[in-house]
Amino acid sequence: MFETLTKAPGDKILALMGEFAADPRPTKIDLGVGVYKDEQGTTPIMSSVKKAEQKIFSGGKTKTYLGIAGNKGFGAAVLDLALADSVDRSRVRITQAPGGTGSLWVLMQLVNRARPGATVWVSDPTWPNHNPIAINSGLQVKTYPYFDTETRGVKFAEMLDALDKLGKDDVVLLHGCCHNPTGANLSPDQWDKVAASLARTGALPFIDLAYLGFGDGLEADAYGTRKILSSVSEALVAFSGSKNFGLYRERVGAAILVARDAAQADIAQSQLLNIIRGAYSQPPRSWRGNHPHHPRGRRIARRMGSRTRPDARPHDPPARKAERSHPPAVEFQGFRLHRRPSRHVFAVGAGKFGRRTT
Numbered sequence: 623m624f625e626t627l628t629k630a631p632g633d634k635i636l637a638l639m640g641e642f643a644a645d646p647r648p649t650k651i652d653l654g655v656g657v658y659k660d661e662q663g664t665t666p667i668m669s670s671v672k673k674a675e676q677k678i679f680s681g682g683k684t685k686t687y688l689g690i691a692g693n694k695g696f697g698a699a700v701l702d703l704a705l706a707d708s709v710d711r712s713r714v715r716i717t718q719a720p721g722g723t724g725s726l727w728v729l730m731q732l733v734n735r736a737r738p739g740a741t742v743w744v745s746d747p748t749w750p751n752h753n754p755i756a757i758n759s760g761l762q763v764k765t766y767p768y769f770d771t772e773t774r775g776v777k778f779a780e781m782l783d784a785l786d787k788l789g790k791d792d793v794v795l796l797h798g799c800c801h802n803p804t805g806a807n808l809s810p811d812q813w814d815k816v817a818a819s820l821a822r823t824g825a826l827p828f829i830d831l832a833y834l835g836f837g838d839g840l841e842a843d844a845y846g847t848r849k850i851l852s853s854v855s856e857a858l859v860a861f862s863g864s865k866n867f868g869l870y871r872e873r874v875g876a877a878i879l880v881a882r883d884a885a886q887a888d889i890a891q892s893q894l895l896n897i898i899r900g901a902y903s904q905p906p907r908s909w910r911g912n913h914p915h916h917p918r919g920r921r922i923a924r925r926m927g928s929r930t931r932p933d934a935r936p937h938d939p940p941a942r943k944a945e946r947s948h949p950p951a952v953e954f955q956g957f958r959l960h961r962r963p964s965r966h967v968f969a970v971g972a973g974k975f976g977r978r979t980t
């Protein structure tokens with residue numbers, strides 16, 4: 623059987639991780655996979671997470687299946703955090719999924735059921751895993767202009783021009799915030815224009831929200847996603863909790879779909895659950911599972927928004943210094959999360975887009 627196979631190309635980001643580990647130079651900087659790192663270069667487990675783990679494991683009463691859509695409380699809290707009241711919830715369905723990648727995967731599969739072989743337009747450049755996820759789902763990939771290597775910003779006029787030419791069978795993949803790998807992001811005004819373009823053409827926005835809270839704070843980072851969802855009739859969002867919750871290996875994520883009305887949302891959701899059942903059947907245990915605190919997500923989101931520092935920016939020494947002495951705490955799912963100055967790096971590949979951020 624296997625003699626028919628040839629060796630598959632390795633993942634460039636994971637290969638870079640291996641090269642980094644093998645490099646003995648003390649001055650090396652990891653521009654590989656985007657994970658939080660402290661000043662010692664380690665990815666620690668937050669003390670709040672440790673405490674929550676102890677409570678969950680000592681208070682656990684069952685290990686039965688979660689159900690295909692996963693934990694409902696987790697889903698509701700993610701919607702409060704990411705979408706707030708940007709869209710009528712009767713049109714929204716959320717499914718817990720294994721990380722942002724798992725969410726992207728199941729949503730791409732859904733797109734292929736709705737529009738077999740449709741074209742997914744991705745930014746030039748984009749996170750390298752977008753292409754294989756789309757192609758392995760049966761879709762095609764094309765790029766729209768995005769990064770301007772001269773200004774190191776967004777080629778916005780060209781981007782908008784390309785989006786304006788799309789039609790209702792096209793899918794537009796957007797990075798909700800903290801564009802990976804360039805770090806070049808849209809301004810609120812530019813998001814408004816992108817939302818208006820999508821509303822006009824009917825192209826389906828597919829937002830990859832992998833770094834909510836890592837740019838300019840939770841509220842500011844959610845601006846584009848909320849603006850788009852409040853402007854269009856249908857959309858998809860792949861939410862990752864890997865970075866902002868510091869839970870990488872737990873595979874925390876959610877696939878969100880927005881339909882024209884509740885009836886279409888139910889139909890699309892039934893297809894999504896059918897895809898999942900035929901793939902991995904059920905998501906992993908949710909972190910909310912047996913946690914004793916179930917505060918309302920909207921209140922949490924508001925508190926997180928007000929306690930993060932919208933003024934604290936990467937490369938801003940006084941802000942970074944202030945943050946180091948008084949790290950702002952945020953709360954989600956009953957966990958207290960501490961945002962500390964980090965050496966988090968978004969960059970991938972050769973590191974030419976490298977950037978440090980908090």
Ligand SMILES: Cc1ncc(COP(=O)(O)O)c(C=O)c1O
Binds near residue numbers: 802830832864870
């Ligand atoms: C842009 C982007 N999307 C999605 C993901 C996937 O995140 P997860 O680890 O939750 O699968 C990443 C992770 O690096 C990312 O950078």
